[in-house]
Amino acid sequence: xxxxxxxxxxxxxxxxxxxxxxxxxxxxxxxxxxxxxxxxxxxxxxxxxxxxxxxxxxxxxxxxxxxxxxxxxxxxxxxxxxxxxxxxxxxxxxxxxxxxxxxxxxxxxxxxxxxxxxxxxxxxxxxxxxxxxxxxxxxxxxxxxxxxxxxxxxxxxxxxxxxxxxxxxxxxxxxxxxxxxxxxxxxxxxxxxxxxxxxxxxxxxxxxxxxxxxxxxxxxxxxxxxxxxxxxxxxxxxxxxxxxxxxxxxxxxxxxxxxxxxxxxxxxxxxxxxxxxxxxxxxxxxxxxxxxxxxxxxxxxxxxxxxxxxxxxxxxxxxxxxxxxxxxxxxxxxxxxxxxxxxxxxxxxxxxxxxxxxxxxxxxxxxxxxxxxxxxxxxxxxxxxxxxxxxxxxxxxxxxxxxxxxxxxxxxxxxxxxxxxxxxxxxxxxxxxxxxxxxxxxxxxxxxxxxxxxxxxxxxxxxxxxxxxxxxxxxxxxxxxxxxxxxxxxxxxxxxxxxxxxxxxxxxxxxxxxx
Amino acid sequence: xxxxxxxxxxxxxxxxxxxxxxxxxxxxxxxxxxxxxxxxxxxxxxxxxxxxxxxxxxxxxxxxxxxxxxxxxxxxxxxxxxxxxxxxxxxxxxxxxxxxxxxxxxxxxxxxxxxxxxxxxxxxxxxxxxxxxxxxxxxxxxxxxxxxxxxxxxxxxxxxxxxxxxxxxxxxx
Numbered sequence: 001x002x003x004x005x006x007x008x009x010x011x012x013x014x015x016x017x018x019x020x021x022x023x024x025x026x027x028x029x030x031x032x033x034x035x036x037x038x039x040x041x042x043x044x045x046x047x048x049x050x051x052x053x054x055x056x057x058x059x060x061x062x063x064x065x066x067x068x069x070x071x072x073x074x075x076x077x078x079x080x081x082x083x084x085x086x087x088x089x090x091x092x093x094x095x096x097x098x099x100x101x102x103x104x105x106x107x108x109x110x111x112x113x114x115x116x117x118x119x120x121x122x123x124x125x126x127x128x129x130x131x132x133x134x135x136x137x138x139x140x141x142x143x144x145x146x147x148x149x150x151x152x153x154x155x156x157x158x159x160x161x162x163x164x165x166x167x168x169x170x171x172x173x174x175x176x177x178x179x180x181x182x183x184x185x186x187x188x189x190x191x192x193x194x195x196x197x198x199x200x201x202x203x204x205x206x207x208x209x210x211x212x213x214x215x216x217x218x219x220x221x222x223x224x225x226x227x228x229x230x231x232x233x234x235x236x237x238x239x240x241x242x243x244x245x246x247x248x249x250x251x252x253x254x255x256x257x258x259x260x261x262x263x264x265x266x267x268x269x270x271x272x273x274x275x276x277x278x279x280x281x282x283x284x285x286x287x288x289x290x291x292x293x294x295x296x297x298x299x300x301x302x303x304x305x306x307x308x309x310x311x312x313x314x315x316x317x318x319x320x321x322x323x324x325x326x327x328x329x330x331x332x333x334x335x336x337x338x339x340x341x342x343x344x345x346x347x348x349x350x351x352x353x354x355x356x357x358x359x360x361x362x363x364x365x366x367x368x369x370x371x372x373x374x375x376x377x378x379x380x381x382x383x384x385x386x387x388x389x390x391x392x393x394x395x396x397x398x399x400x401x402x403x404x405x406x407x408x409x410x411x412x413x414x415x416x417x418x419x420x421x422x423x424x425x426x427x428x429x430x431x432x433x434x435x436x437x438x439x440x441x442x443x444x445x446x447x448x449x450x451x452x453x454x455x456x457x458x459x460x461x462x463x464x465x466x467x468x469x470x471x472x473x474x475x476x477x478x479x480x481x482x483x484x485x486x487x488x489x490x491x492x493x494x495x496x497x498x499x500x501x502x503x504x505x506x507x508x509x510x511x512x513x514x515x
Numbered sequence: 516x517x518x519x520x521x522x523x524x525x526x527x528x529x530x531x532x533x534x535x536x537x538x539x540x541x542x543x544x545x546x547x548x549x550x551x552x553x554x555x556x557x558x559x560x561x562x563x564x565x566x567x568x569x570x571x572x573x574x575x576x577x578x579x580x581x582x583x584x585x586x587x588x589x590x591x592x593x594x595x596x597x598x599x600x601x602x603x604x605x606x607x608x609x610x611x612x613x614x615x616x617x618x619x620x621x622x623x624x625x626x627x628x629x630x631x632x633x634x635x636x637x638x639x640x641x642x643x644x645x646x647x648x649x650x651x652x653x654x655x656x657x658x659x660x661x662x663x664x665x666x667x668x669x670x671x672x673x674x675x676x677x678x679x680x681x682x683x684x685x686x687x688x
Contacts, residue, residue, distance in 0.1 A: 005648060008629070009649070015548075019554065019557060021544070022536070028565055
């Protein structure tokens with residue numbers, strides 16, 4: 001250990017003595033129990049923001065009187081394209097309005113789209129065990145999920161509710177409750193319902209809820225499915241789903257093509273910005289599990305011309321490595337690409353090769369113990385660049401050596417751009433008032449300053465806000481020729497860049513917005 | 516440090532959530548405090564992290580890794596906080612239409628220089644250094660807590676150390 005490391009350890013040990021005590025536990029535990037309750041009714045993949053007061057939006061949905069079941073007046077209610085017949089007086093809730101999907105509901109799936117209880121349960125909707133007075137005796141939620149192409153959730157409607165063990169025997173929110181669930185696909189949409197009954201629920205209420213479930217009818221989704229489940233699995237004890245979606249720019253809603261998301265129970269990872277013509281397969285990995293059990297789930301996209309994949313695994317103990325199956329991405333989502341997924345241990349290296357119908361290799365990539373790459377790197381033909389600000393493309397970044405390969409180009413605007421555009425065969429004024437000239441294919445190998453500032457566009461607030469990027473993630477995005485998601489921040493390996501060179505060293509990299 | 520492991524059985528036998536909170540919340544506050552340098556914020560983050568992780572306790576496939584899930588969530592919430600703060604700051608700077616006045620640091624001794632240097636590090640580098648040198652995690656542990664690859668974690672730590680060296684050297688001159 002060197003002096004600086006020792007000083008930092010000492011400093012942190014000293015600093016931490018000033019840390020305050022945690023909040024008083026009562027409030028934290030109350031929130032925790034509500035969260036435990038909410039999780040039972042939201043499935044494992046949706047985080048529900050259930051806080052006191054969040055049910056200000058709870059209301060009776062507009063209903064239309066209809067025929068009756070026996071003595072009870074029956075009404076019909078529609079929420080998010082689901083129509084249900086149920087006894088008048090029941091509370092049918094739009095989860096978006098009630099805050100069950102968080103304060104700023106996203107259109108992304110999965111999400112709760114309907115909830116029903118026998119009466120207004122107030123703020124403890126999802127935790128009857130904490131209700132003062134008479135709690136509600138049953139509850140049902142319906143969640144819309146990425147469309148299932150196979151598996152139990154692809155079952156056609158009608159389906160029956162089946163027993164579900166959620167370990168609620170000692171739950172503070174649902175003491176002794178019995179739970180049922182069902183999953184199905186209809187009208188191009190996939191749903192999951194969860195129903196719960198208190199031990200003292202009456203037969204009448206129970207039968208009424210089951211009748212209400214059986215009465216469900218469904219409208220087709222508007223605009224087609226936004227996401228599909230391509231594969232499911234369990235790795236290192238954690239369940240995951242590989243979901244295909246279409247990436248949209250937040251500001252304009254413009255499509256940026258296929259996105260793949262690996263959703264585990266504790267983590268998620270995504271990749272997008274695929275270029276089918278790129279001979280390097282774009283893929284990403286996510287570690288699942290802990291300690292010695294940790295494994296990697298590797299996923300990515302290959303051109304739709306690929307008919308089979310080869311997988312060579314080396315390192316670690318020998319294991320059988322069946323070639324991953326090519327997963328069909330629905331054409332309505334992206335006809336140019338299909339997907340794949342496989343698992344690796346941490347110490348293993350794998351080479352993935354895609355072959356077309358003629359058995360010719362059309363794309364490949366390697367993933368080693370230290371992540372995706374390396375991929376074929378062009379040879380640098382020039383190694384210097386005069387000080388100043390330059391425009392171009394970054395083709396690789398070596399974080400260990402702190403170097404990058406830069407393809408110098410010229411971004412013209414105004415009359416210069418029009419002239420260059422027309423000389424290149426274009427007609428009329430250049431679209432978007434800019435034109436990139438990149439006549440010299442040579443690459444320059446440049447050193448990166450330790451004080452390098454990486455200024456990336458925040459696509460969530462496009463396009464006047466930026467954030468300071470992390471070089472390692474940036475390098476990954478460049479290597480994959482795609483983009484990486486770090487939480488809600490996007491690293492776009494396909495962008496163009498402005499770099500500042502001082503004394504021959506790159507001190508700043510700034511992402512150029514291109515419409 | 517966030518180090519004690521629990522199991523679902525422990526949760527029931529040892530007084531349930533109360534015991535879980537008593538055992539893990541202080542360490543979570545300490546970690547959040549070292550990353551954010553803000554005591555009240557650290558208490559809020561630690562509580563929210565506990566609620567999120569314990570709230571889905573029965574859904575955790577490896578419940579005896581509660582401490583690992585809690586550490587990850589604390590780190591994630593700290594990163595979210597910094598991201599929001601960066602946006603707010605950018606917004607305020609635009610509103611003010613002029614750069615904020617630069618606060619010149621007072622002349623202090625070496626330990627205080629190091630403390631200020633640590634606070635000036637980019638959030639991810641500071642987090643990586645806290646995890647490496649306070650939580651004493653190996654690079655794999657830092658990567659797991661920050662949900663990044665091992666090379667990325669290694670890079671964050673080494674870049675953070677290099678920046679600290681540069682700052683301390685320049686202030687020594």
